[in-house]
Amino acid sequence: MAGTTIGEFYEDSNLLLSEFWRDSKHQLLPRIFKPHKWTIMHEWIVYVFNFHHWYAERHFEQRDIFSMESKIVEDAGVLLSEHPDFELLNECNFCGGCAECSKYMEINKEIRYVWDDSVLSLVHTVFHLFMSNKKFLRDFNEYISECIKSDINSLMIENHEHVVNGKIRRVSWPKWLERAIIFRDKGVCSICRKDVSGTLNLENKYAIDHIVPIASYGNNDPTNLQLLCWVCNGIKSNKSSETNNIDIPLWNVESYMIT
Numbered sequence: 001m002a003g004t005t006i007g008e009f010y011e012d013s014n015l016l017l018s019e020f021w022r023d024s025k026h027q028l029l030p031r032i033f034k035p036h037k038w039t040i041m042h043e044w045i046v047y048v049f050n051f052h053h054w055y056a057e058r059h060f061e062q063r064d065i066f067s068m069e070s071k072i073v074e075d076a077g078v079l080l081s082e083h084p085d086f087e088l089l090n091e092c093n094f095c096g097g098c099a100e101c102s103k104y105m106e107i108n109k110e111i112r113y114v115w116d117d118s119v120l121s122l123v124h125t126v127f128h129l130f131m132s133n134k135k136f137l138r139d140f141n142e143y144i145s146e147c148i149k150s151d152i153n154s155l156m157i158e159n160h161e162h163v164v165n166g167k168i169r170r171v172s173w174p175k176w177l178e179r180a181i182i183f184r185d186k187g188v189c190s191i192c193r194k195d196v197s198g199t200l201n202l203e204n205k206y207a208i209d210h211i212v213p214i215a216s217y218g219n220n221d222p223t224n225l226q227l228l229c230w231v232c233n234g235i236k237s238n239k240s241s242e243t244n245n246i247d248i249p250l251w252n253v254e255s256y257m258i259t
Contacts, residue, residue, distance in 0.1 A: 002126045005048045006136060009143075020047055021147040029155075032148065032219040033162040033169070035177050040144060041130055041137075041223045045123045062086075062094065069111050076118035080110055131184060134226065135245035138211050141224040142241060145217035152217070171220050173208050181208055181225050186248040189229035191236070193248070196229045207233035212241045 008016045021028070024043050031040045056065055063086045070080055084104040092098050096105075130136055148155065148168065156163045163169065173181075187197025189206070196206035209228040212218035215238035226243055228236065236242050 001045070001049065001122060002129050004052060005045050005126060005130075008048050009044070009136070009140065016048065016051060017143070020044060021144075023047070025147075025151075028144075029159065029162075031221050032144070033159065034171055035174065035220050035222050035225075037176075037222075039127070039223050040219075040221045041140065042123060042127055044140070045126050045130075046119075049119065049123065062089075066108075069115070070107075072122055073111055073114050073118040076114070076121040078110075078114045078118060080107055082107065131223070132247055133245065134190065134211070134243040137223050138241050138243050141212040141218060141221070144219060144221075144224075145212050148217040148219065167214050167217065168219050170214055173225075177222055177225070178208055180222070181227050182206075185227035188227070188248050189232050190226040190244050191228060191232040191242060193244075194229045194232075196227065205230040209233050209236065211243050213238040216241065 011017070024047060027043055028040050030036065031038070031043070053068075056068060060068075066084070066086075070083065074080065082103070084107055085100055088098075088100040089104060092101065094104075095101055152163070152166050156166060161169075182197070188195055190209075194204070196204045198204060207228050207230060209226050210218045210220075211224050211226050213236075218224055
């Protein structure tokens, strides 16, 4: 799912991406103005998932749809009572009246009962994978900034309390978000790799930075944030979308260790 979601974003035709802002804008705007735990990235993952599920229902055989849906719920930790015999179902042409059809319908009821929670688990897992991919976060938020810029006149009229001088109003970060960004970035500046956690130096100052600056039509969604030291934050300022896609390692390795 993560590969599909990234693939759709970078697809040359961008057909799905071009419709995302138009179809989802009313869900995205509250998250652009103020950070929510359900982010604009969650919305994109759900949008891609729903499209592919809709496409599968119209073009795939029931066996393939069942395989996909059962894998989703079982990956979420739900064990189905059994799987239907599709050889028998094909023989009866899904008549709806035989024992195997009854079994198939009962198993589908099991899937439907846990479907929403299973999809939520999948979407949130993919989101956590993406939160460590800062190149994708930057590219995604640069696309969102283009959408904001193209709609800025209507946004200023309809959401004047959230848009100031043609840009999204800055907000203060809730504690849960500040802690999450520090934890994700391991207390280290995303650009220069200096420790800013206070563990090594109590005087180290840090900033929660907009990857795509507010001045460049950036937004306040958690996916547009990174941890910077005070110096890098001052240098970056509102001039660039600089980040670093190389994650902070849990431990370092040297070339001599390669065998």
